[in-house]
Amino acid sequence: MTTAHQSPGETRPGGRTARTRQAVLAAVFQELDEGGFAGLTMEKVAQRSGIHVATLYRRWRCIEGLVCELLTELSSDVPLPDTGSLPEDLRALARSVAAFFGEVRMRALIEAVVSAAARDPQAAAVLRSFFGERLTLAGQMVRRAVDRGELPADTDPEEVMSALGAPFYYRILIARRPVDRRLAESAATAVWAAARAGAYGTKDGCDVADDMSPGGGEAADGTAAGAGVPSNDTSPGGR
């Protein structure tokens, strides 16, 4: 009972617990590869991994928990650099991310998770919490740069890291073209220049933060035609 959320393998790295975890995560990855998130069930993972389904439910509770652990596991292969220089750190991280998404299966995993989130609130919660944690972690890189005086003191670390990641997800999910080295260089150069220019500062623009959140900038008539029509002033209460 007390092991329900224990991270298996922590206490006995080479033992049966670790082997079980590896077998289960490998099975999840293969199932995602073949059938996407939509077809993923605890039963299929049990069958493929050879681990009893009751064990899966006891350790991971639900399929979203398993996918989250897989994402976390895979992401831990992308190290957070600490070279002493933010532009170098950004470049190194962007290259790692590009290598990570160079494999078609990784693109498929992200597509599967984003699709699942579109249909399933629980999957959406997993996605949000996973990326939230990653951003907080990666934000350390920016906080160190602020301490070194490389960036303005009011720089929002998580906005910087979001901006570094955004071009990759755009490329994969929207443009649907290969992630390449040039994208990594461009993303790193862009974020560094933008951060230096204060684009991710928390002071400027803070007072208009909620102007276009749902309800704020929504077309009054709620029609499809109205949705995209930009008003010259959508922030009546903002200032």
Next chain:
Amino acid sequence: MTTAHQSPGETRPGGRTARTRQAVLAAVFQELDEGGFAGLTMEKVAQRSGIHVATLYRRWRCIEGLVCELLTELSSDVPLPDTGSLPEDLRALARSVAAFFGEVRMRALIEAVVSAAARDPQAAAVLRSFFGERLTLAGQMVRRAVDRGELPADTDPEEVMSALGAPFYYRILIARRPVDRRLAESAATAVWAAARAGAYGTKDGCDVADDMSPGGGEAADGTAAGAGVPSNDTSPGGR
């Protein structure tokens, strides 16, 4: 037969053709709203719009064609500014995009289309061609700025416009938080600073463009564990 790809309404703006088109697109939007792309069929659109299904097939051929036209229709509500200054143009466009995605239904449409693309090659082709056309169109804004001497001559207009859009899709699909005015300001400021710094130049880095395309940066062993491990040099043939 010759009307198969005619844009209905062009010849008779207020006529029956235009009314048919509006009824059909409204029905597609409502169906997407309720059941997503997965449940969308020509039959359902016919039933909801009151337009005969044979008419739908004759004019739009397939459901992807309909969704593409809806996307195009809605996007035409986001005007491309031409203020004579790129930073102002970027800011105006970013605000329009933020207003566009301020409505929950527009987020749902994008989620539906991206999910569909993850499962269905035809939907993926629609998405790619739609965004390709929009980027080319929006790229005019950047070409004008280059002509005015605001940006380096080798600036890639479509990369600039991709970079402006990326934070919005990241916010919607990955971070899953509301699109707000602050995001618009940050995106516009960031892209302007990055473009000025040459982040979207075609000269630098062109020779390494394909280093990490599928196959190039793929882990040699093809394992999940190997996928995300960044190599220090993934571009052996690049330079």
